Amino acid sequence: MRIQDVPRTAVDVRAAFQRWLHDHADDMAPYRAVGGDLDAVFRDLRSLQRLLFGAGWIRLGWPEAVGGLGGPLVLRAVVSEELAIAGYPPPFSFATQEVLAPAVVEHGPPQLAADVLPKLLSGEESWCQGFSEPEAGSDLASLRLKAVDDADAWRLTGEKIWTSWAQFADRCLLLGRTGASDSGHRGITAMLLDMDTPGIEVRPLRSMDGDEEFCSLRFDDVRVPKDRTIGEVNGGWAIARHVLACERGAAAWQRQSWMHRRLHDLLQRERVLLSEERIGEAFELVHALRLLSRRTVRALSAGHSLGPTPSFDKLLMSTAEKFLFDAAFDEMPDDILFGDDAAAGKWRSEYLYSRASSIYGGTAEIQRNIVADRILGLPRG
Amino acid sequence: MDTEQVDQLRASLASAFARADGSDLRRELRDFGWAELLLEEPQVAVSVAAELQGRRLATTAMIDDIAEQAASPPAGAAGQPALHLVCPPLGHIEPASHADRDRGVLVLDGVATIARERPHRFIAPVHDDGGLVLVTGAHPQWPAHGSGLESDSGFCRVTAEVALDECDITSGEPAKELWPVIEAAGRRVLAHELIGICAEMLAMTVEHVTSRQQFGSAIVKFQVVRHKLADVRLWLEVAQLAADAAWEDEGPTSAVMAKLLAGRLAREARVNCQQLLGGMGFTWEHPFHRYLRRALLLEHLLGDAANLRVHLGRQLLNDAELPALATLT
Numbered sequence: 084m085r086i087q088d089v090p091r092t093a094v095d096v097r098a099a100f101q102r103w104l105h106d107h108a109d110d111m112a113p114y115r116a117v118g119g120d121l122d123a124v125f126r127d128l129r130s131l132q133r134l135l136f137g138a139g140w141i142r143l144g145w146p147e148a149v150g151g152l153g154g155p156l157v158l159r160a161v162v163s164e165e166l167a168i169a170g171y172p173p174p175f176s177f178a179t180q181e182v183l184a185p186a187v188v189e190h191g192p193p194q195l196a197a198d199v200l201p202k203l204l205s206g207e208e209s210w211c212q213g214f215s216e217p218e219a220g221s222d223l224a225s226l227r228l229k230a231v232d233d234a235d236a237w238r239l240t241g242e243k244i245w246t247s248w249a250q251f252a253d254r255c256l257l258l259g260r261t262g263a264s265d266s267g268h269r270g271i272t273a274m275l276l277d278m279d280t281p282g283i284e285v286r287p288l289r290s291m292d293g294d295e296e297f298c299s300l301r302f303d304d305v306r307v308p309k310d311r312t313i314g315e316v317n318g319g320w321a322i323a324r325h326v327l328a329c330e331r332g333a334a335a336w337q338r339q340s341w342m343h344r345r346l347h348d349l350l351q352r353e354r355v356l357l358s359e360e361r362i363g364e365a366f367e368l369v370h371a372l373r374l375l376s377r378r379t380v381r382a383l384s385a386g387h388s389l390g391p392t393p394s395f396d397k398l399l400m401s402t403a404e405k406f407l408f409d410a411a412f413d414e415m416p417d418d419i420l421f422g423d424d425a426a427a428g429k430w431r432s433e434y435l436y437s438r439a440s441s442i443y444g445g446t447a448e449i450q451r452n453i454v455a456d457r458i459l460g461l462p463r464g
Numbered sequence: 465m466d467t468e469q470v471d472q473l474r475a476s477l478a479s480a481f482a483r484a485d486g487s488d489l490r491r492e493l494r495d496f497g498w499a500e501l502l503l504e505e506p507q508v509a510v511s512v513a514a515e516l517q518g519r520r521l522a523t524t525a526m527i528d529d530i531a532e533q534a535a536s537p538p539a540g541a542a543g544q545p546a547l548h549l550v551c552p553p554l555g556h557i558e559p560a561s562h563a564d565r566d567r568g569v570l571v572l573d574g575v576a577t578i579a580r581e582r583p584h585r586f587i588a589p590v591h592d593d594g595g596l597v598l599v600t601g602a603h604p605q606w607p608a609h610g611s612g613l614e615s616d617s618g619f620c621r622v623t624a625e626v627a628l629d630e631c632d633i634t635s636g637e638p639a640k641e642l643w644p645v646i647e648a649a650g651r652r653v654l655a656h657e658l659i660g661i662c663a664e665m666l667a668m669t670v671e672h673v674t675s676r677q678q679f680g681s682a683i684v685k686f687q688v689v690r691h692k693l694a695d696v697r698l699w700l701e702v703a704q705l706a707a708d709a710a711w712e713d714e715g716p717t718s719a720v721m722a723k724l725l726a727g728r729l730a731r732e733a734r735v736n737c738q739q740l741l742g743g744m745g746f747t748w749e750h751p752f753h754r755y756l757r758r759a760l761l762l763e764h765l766l767g768d769a770a771n772l773r774v775h776l777g778r779q780l781l782n783d784a785e786l787p788a789l790a791t792l793t
Contacts, residue, residue: 093793094793346786350786361773362777371702452694459690462674462682
């Protein structure tokens with residue numbers, strides 16, 4: 084795609100991408116049923132991402148300065164939606180792009196963003212998110228991983244946990260304590276570090292769905308050059324909020340596209356057992372998530388500040404996702420409980436993963452606190 | 465209209481509602497230029513006025529006005545006797561009114577606004593020989609008062625028989641096209657009105673838990689209280705977005721969604737707010753019960769949650785795909 088030929092509006096991109104998917108159905112066919120072991124899945128999703136990047140679709144909605152083709156952010160949401168509608172899985176780092184990359188592009192050193200973004204977007208490398216710690220999950224502002232000032236570098240010592248796919252990651256967007264131990268959210272700094280830096284130990288944790296997605300990380304005097312700092316020193320809380328807003332909003336848009344797809348898949352079954360009422364309610368909730376996350380995507384695209392409203396998106400995301408997969412379970416208890424084929428395994432794994440949706444990215448309780456404090460403005464104790 | 469104009473309109477409509485204070489709101493609205501506003505800016509007119517109506521528990525003929533507008537655009541209104549929309553019985557989507565051809569009568573069975581003026585007309589979706597038709601006519605014994613749990617609602621139960629040869633019947637394709645338009649417009653009104661009612665329930669509950677103390681602390685400081693309020697606030701946000709989105713395509717499915725999500729909000733607000741208002745919320749003196757009554761009635765008009773979900777689920781199963789709603793542009 085040449086820059087001058089790039090479609091610029093959501094309507095044009097939608098039409099052009101649909102046409103491209105139709106014309107390239109043969110090239111895309113292998114990606115419809117990505118499966119097998121973890122390495123095979125990652126290899127295929129990476130190759131899908133390379134294909135879409137090469138054709139320009141994953142470059143839409145990113146600034147030209149970081150390897151994109153320009154245009155508003157909303158174009159990314161259109162591409163991810165059309166891909167899901169057409170029945171393809173999200174490419175390798177589709178979610179990471181929406182969650183981590185915006186903060187790096189907007190607050191990172193321009194040269195760093197220009198170096199690393201094309202690699203992330205093309206699937207050449209992957210990133211992970213080093214936020215939570217063993218005693219700083221919901222209470223993120225009490226994180227303790229020490230980042231000691233050492234001339235032109237930070238030296239990191241401490242732990243991170245629940246870091247998704249850290250064993251495959253090339254870089255990590257990490258929050259470290261640069262202020263005094265009691266400095267709370269004022270003493271945190273964000274940085275993008277290379278995962279091959281000496282002193283990082285990655286230990287995968289097997290989760291209940293059998294995947295080794297989440298990892299625990301140990302840092303032993305890990306040196307990070309200061310030009311890897313994202314945002315202001317001691318200004319990491321703003322970066323964390325930006326990342327979490329993107330995770331709760333823009334990534335929720337991808338999630339609702341995928342939930343639409345899975346509800347669609349349920350309707351394709353030969354004899355649907357679920358009641359009409361249950362199907363109607365599943366659609367009601369997925370639609371509600373769509374409305375919330377669409378509002379967030381539009382606000383991000385227009386450059387408006389989001390405030391606390393993505394907490395609504397996150398609450399609805401877990402509500403809709405659990406309802407949908409509870410329904411799927413009751414539709415096919417035999418498959419989910421006994422089935423060993425790939426399709427059954429996928430439903431089972433998604434059912435189990437949906438249980439975590441009210442925990443990761445800020446628990447449902449934290450989202451309710453945010454709504455109560457910052458949206459309802461209730462006086463605090 | 466830009467945001468500022470909408471705010472101005474909201475302020476002046478609010479004063480019209482305040483001036484009338486329930487007594488003769490119709491005349492106030494007429495003087496306000498309601499008919500013209502509804503014609504020129506239907507979304508602004510309905511979303512602002514219906515929400516105000518809910519907040520003030522006012523009674524208007526808004527649901528009849530939008531039916532009138534949909535049925536006979538745009539000239540019909542002036543000078544004609546007031547038109548009453550006969551909705552299906554509470555909870556139902558399918559009309560219960562039917563044409564008894566053997567006896568030559570229309571058997572009306574549904575819910576409509578009370579008759580404040582005579583003469584008046586009605587318009588009703590009716591089963592006629594297996595098909596849906598729209599019937600307009602007159603019936604002299606129309607109730608002039610409400611009854612039961614919410615006698616101030618301005619709605620009444622209508623059961624009556626009218627000679628078919630005194631009615632106008634729209635049948636075939638025109639009826640099949642027109643009824644969903646009226647139904648969708650009605651659901652949008654109800655969605656905005658329920659939002660107004662629930663926003664007031666939430667506001668009075670926040671006020672209550674902030675001013676009342678237990679265990680030496682304001683009730684609002686307890687996390688379980690805050691979380692219940694946060695849940696109501698979440699569904700208020702969702703209902704608001706769904707009601708606004710229903711105007712994007714003005715289609716039947718997005719109107720069903722608006723009504724469904726407003727109903728969900730209403731149930732959340734009824735249950736949580738009542739619980740948090742404690743004993744006060746159960747007294748006659750506290751205004752909560754009036755909002756509860758009105759919400760219960762509106763939740764059941766033009767389809768309750770269970771029936772709307774069944775309707776939606778059936779549509780999905782028949783099409784074996786999801787309708788495209790709320791397009792990202």
